[in-house]
Amino acid sequence: MGHVAINLAQKLGLFHDLWSPRVVAELNDYQLKLAKLHGAFVWHQHDHTDELFYVLDGVLEIALDDGVVTLRPGELYVVPKGTRHRPFAAEPVSVLLIEPRGVVNTGDAGGALTAANDVWV
Amino acid sequence: MGHVAINLAQKLGLFHDLWSPRVVAELNDYQLKLAKLHGAFVWHQHDHTDELFYVLDGVLEIALDDGVVTLRPGELYVVPKGTRHRPFAAEPVSVLLIEPRGVVNTGDAGGALTAANDVWV
Numbered sequence: 001m002g003h004v005a006i007n008l009a010q011k012l013g014l015f016h017d018l019w020s021p022r023v024v025a026e027l028n029d030y031q032l033k034l035a036k037l038h039g040a041f042v043w044h045q046h047d048h049t050d051e052l053f054y055v056l057d058g059v060l061e062i063a064l065d066d067g068v069v070t071l072r073p074g075e076l077y078v079v080p081k082g083t084r085h086r087p088f089a090a091e092p093v094s095v096l097l098i099e100p101r102g103v104v105n106t107g108d109a110g111g112a113l114t115a116a117n118d119v120w121v
Numbered sequence: 122m123g124h125v126a127i128n129l130a131q132k133l134g135l136f137h138d139l140w141s142p143r144v145v146a147e148l149n150d151y152q153l154k155l156a157k158l159h160g161a162f163v164w165h166q167h168d169h170t171d172e173l174f175y176v177l178d179g180v181l182e183i184a185l186d187d188g189v190v191t192l193r194p195g196e197l198y199v200v201p202k203g204t205r206h207r208p209f210a211a212e213p214v215s216v217l218l219i220e221p222r223g224v225v226n227t228g229d230a231g232g233a234l235t236a237a238n239d240v241w242v
Contacts, residue, residue, distance in 0.1 A: 003188045005196035015230070025199050027171045027219060030151065032197070052148045057194075067124045074177075075126035080148050098148060098219070 008034065008056060012094050014121050019113050021097055021105055022121035033097040034121065035105075041087040044109035051079045051099045058093030062086070071095075129177060130157065133215050135242050140234050142226055143217055143242035154218040155242065156226075162208040172200045172220045179214030183207070192216075201238035 011024050011034055018039060021033035037060065053060060054076040062069045062077060063086040069077045079085045106114045132145050132155055140162065158181065167182035174181060175197040183190045183198060184207040190198045200206045225237045 003185055003190040005190055005192045007193075007196045009195050023212050024198060025173070026150075027199050028171045028202075032173075050148045052153075053145070062124075064124055069124040069126055071126045072128075074130050075128045076146060077124070077126050078148050100149070100176075110134070110193070 008042060008096065011121050012036070012056070019105065020115045020119070022119055024121060028100065029101050030098060031101050031103075031118075033099075035057060035095050035097055037087055037095060038087045038092045039089065042106055042109045042111055042113055043084055043086045044107035045084045046079075046083055046099070046103060046107045047082050049100050050081050051103070052097065053077050053079070053087070053094040054098070056094040056096060058089060058091055060093045060095060061088045061090075063088060123148075129217065130242050133157070133177070140226065141146060141236045141240070143240055145164070145242060147222065150222050150223050151219060152224075152239075154220075156216050156218055158208055158210045158216060159213045160210065163227055163230045163232055163234055164205055164207045165228035166203055166205045167200075167220070167224060167228045168203050170202050170221050170224060172202075172224070174208070174216065175217040175219070176200050177215040177217060179210060179212055181216060182209045182211075182215045184209060 021035040023031045023033050025032045055071040055073050060071040142156040144152045144154050146153045176192040178196050181192040
């Protein structure tokens with residue numbers, strides 16, 4: 001045996017800090033990361049990659065220059081590369097992120113909310 | 122506006138054929154596909170890519186040469202590239218697959234269960 005499924009709810013129970021993505025799996029050179037969000041993030045963009053948000057719990061709003069996407073549990077959205085966006089969660093939300101290994105959470109913006117990269121849970 | 126989340130449950134209601142992945146989103150050159158599975162698939166492998174299975178409804182077993190992975194809703198598993206595997210579902214199961222664009226469902230095995238590629242829902 002030795003082959004075990006990754007249970008996202010179980011992994012979510014293992015950390016509690018906000019805006020600090022945790023890697024749960026890799027697919028070729030892509031990473032799947034769990035993150036807990038609450039409040040407003042910084043406006044930023046990723047110039048070299050799309051970024052996928054899939055909501056597990058709660059409601060996430062992603063502000064874009066020309067609108068807002070609202071994501072409920074079981075819903076996903078792909079922010080195209082080079083697109084400015086700002087995640088916002090009025091209440092705590094748990095999300096699964098998918099993007100290439102090495103992508104920094106604050107993209108071009110940097111700042112205090114920039115999380116350590118490649119931290120696993 | 123014009124920016125809308127993709128609701129996986131809603132998309133699952135739009136098709137009913139088994140073993141026929143439907144693309145719901147693209148992330149760079151990767152595709153996210155929904156599939157409905159029931160019964161045993163063919164043993165096969167993908168020589169050039171990992172393949173991610175995430176279970177939405179039901180229970181999926183993935184047989185490997187040296188064991189079986191059991192996936193329940195909210196659980197995922199990445200089959201490494203070049204690894205022989207055979208999905209099996211005793212009851213109907215709905216899964217999300219993630220892999221590069223162009224990957225054929227039956228991999229190296231081919232045969233009657235080979236589905237059309239790049240079909241969206």
